[in-house]
Amino acid sequence: MAATLAVVLDRADRRPLGGQLADEIRRQVTDGRLAAGDRLPSSRALATELGVARAVTEVAYGQLVAEGWLEGRHGSGTFVSASAPAQAPPHRPRRRAPEARPLLRLDAGTPWIDPRYAALWRRAWRDVSTTRPPAGYDDPRGLPELRTEIAARLGRIRGLDCDPDDVLVTAGTTDGLRHLLGVLPPGPVTVDDPGYRAAVATVRLAGREVVDVPALGPPPDATTLATCAAAYVTPAHQHPLGPTMSGSARLALLDASRTSGALIIEDDYDSEFRYDVAPVPALASLDRTRVAYLGTASKAVAPSMRLGWLVPPQHLLDPLNQMRAITHDTASWPVQRAYLSLLRDGYVDKVVRSARRTYAERSTRVAKALAPYAQTTGPIAGMYATLELPRRQAEAAHQSARTKGYDVPLLADYCRSDTRHGLVIGFGGCTDAQLDEALGAIVRGLR
Structure with a gap:
């Protein structure tokens, strides 16, 4: 006996009817409603039941045979050739709503490019x-x-x-x-x-x-x-x-x-x-x-x-x-x-020269703002400064910056066996105003 196919085709859908039918049969196989060995109605019978041209059901069956979901047996009909997975796929959790203001990451690798x-x-x-x-x-x-x-x-x-x-x-x-x-x-x-x-x-x-x-x-x-x-x-x-x-x-x-x-x-x-x-x-x-x-x-x-x-x-x-x-x-x-x-x-030469001047000015600004709390390690060069701090201070400053919309990396994230703590403050991928706002938030956290 042929399996019963509960299928509804939507003529308002832009997808071809044959594609809709193939999608629905494939879905019934994967969710276990159709099992391996089940015989499907003939293309003519299913077309009559759905009120569509026979070409629609033939297209759907032909597509699913090509994909390996169905198989045609000469003189016997069309059968399901695949079984549903032993375990249903895990439920996908709903995505959290995005934050109102995406965090601007002040990392060690984003450059400033002179517009x-x-x-x-x-x-x-x-x-x-x-x-x-x-x-x-x-x-x-x-x-x-x-x-x-x-x-x-x-x-x-x-x-x-x-x-x-x-x-x-x-x-x-x-x-x-x-x-x-x-x-x-x-x-x-x-x-x-x-x-x-x-x-x-x-x-x-x-x-x-x-x-x-x-x-x-x-x-x-x-x-x-x-x-x-x-x-x-x-x-x-x-x-x-x-x-x-x-x-x-x-x-x-x-x-x-x-x-x-x-x-x-x-x-x-x-x-x-x-x-x-x-x-x-x-x-x-x-x-x-x-x-x-x-x-x-x-x-x-x-x-x-x-x-x-x-x-x-x-x-x-x-x-x-x-x-x-x-x-x-x-x-x-x-x-x-x-x-x-x-x-x-x-x-390349122009943006490098311009960025070098910008980084020199910004590095001085960073060092001045953070001088009362700790000294940056090593001579400041490049597009970031590293500030070593006790763990609690580093995490407090990191969190304070996040509340203002800035993600300032923790030094501990770069460590494996080392136990250092602090902040790695990038000043390339931001404007001067954003840098000042981020530094203000870091200082409030340090206080």
Whole structure:
């Protein structure tokens, strides 16, 4: 006997009747009203019952047979071929209503972009729109013209002597880190604690152990690195505490790398924003054979571009290029083309110079507002300041800022085994007025 189908078709619905019928039968299978082996009415009988053309039921049955929900048996009819799940899907909780005012996150990675140069930004994307993209997959190393510009820029502002063929364009810093981890021998990776959370997550997702190294202590020595594949560091501006790695510590880390064989991975995320002295040359400039250099456009142009670059030691170039050629794992062509225009038109240099002046002024404002309560750690550089505080004070200031609409990260969120507390106050992704309002809320919490 054929199963009874309780189906109602809505002729006012914009969906075709055949699609409505297929949806309803599929729903009855998944919620258990129709079981595997149940025979359905013939397409002619069901069409008569529903008062539709036979073509409607044939379309629905044909779609569900193609999807594997039904099967046609020659001379016997159409049967349900799938069973309902053993357990009904969990009830989805209702979403909470959004807050009246979305929180503005004052984090360590959102830059301030001078709106005066918006015309150059628009021009770059017009250039993309009038340029023909590659017919197939483009060069896995990145656009040759962009790699030439990046190599020249690294030599000019980071003291890094490299050729365009040494540069690999990536979809951001963590993308470059992920590629490096894919060609390194097995072993853990040392990361400063507190340190960059995205790097920690990337290392762990690669199936490697993270070895904590005290952020303000000496760099990992040869004994520590003996069992490690790499050491991840942010020498120009330790993330998130702020100090610059000293010359002696840099030399000691390089010696430990040579002795142990572990690679040094330098994340040079915001070195352009030193506003007390000239930017410190990259660690990779001291020894290209032991250091893989990671750079990013996120802090100068926009995190959402997801664009970065990797300059690995020579012995890793071929493995990286071969892997990326197989996986087609490179940055988006339109983004690369736009960034090339932004470099050539001077946009990047202009927004960096403007942001450096803005950050210098804002850092002074932050230090002055917080001076009665605690001193920021390390020389203030970049687009954030870190304030070490007792736990209760940090949490009170964090909550006070939230009540005014600002999410100021807690230093504890960057720690793993370290027990520091405090605030990491970003001042790039806000206006001057918003920064003043946030600082006022933080001070009220500290009081």
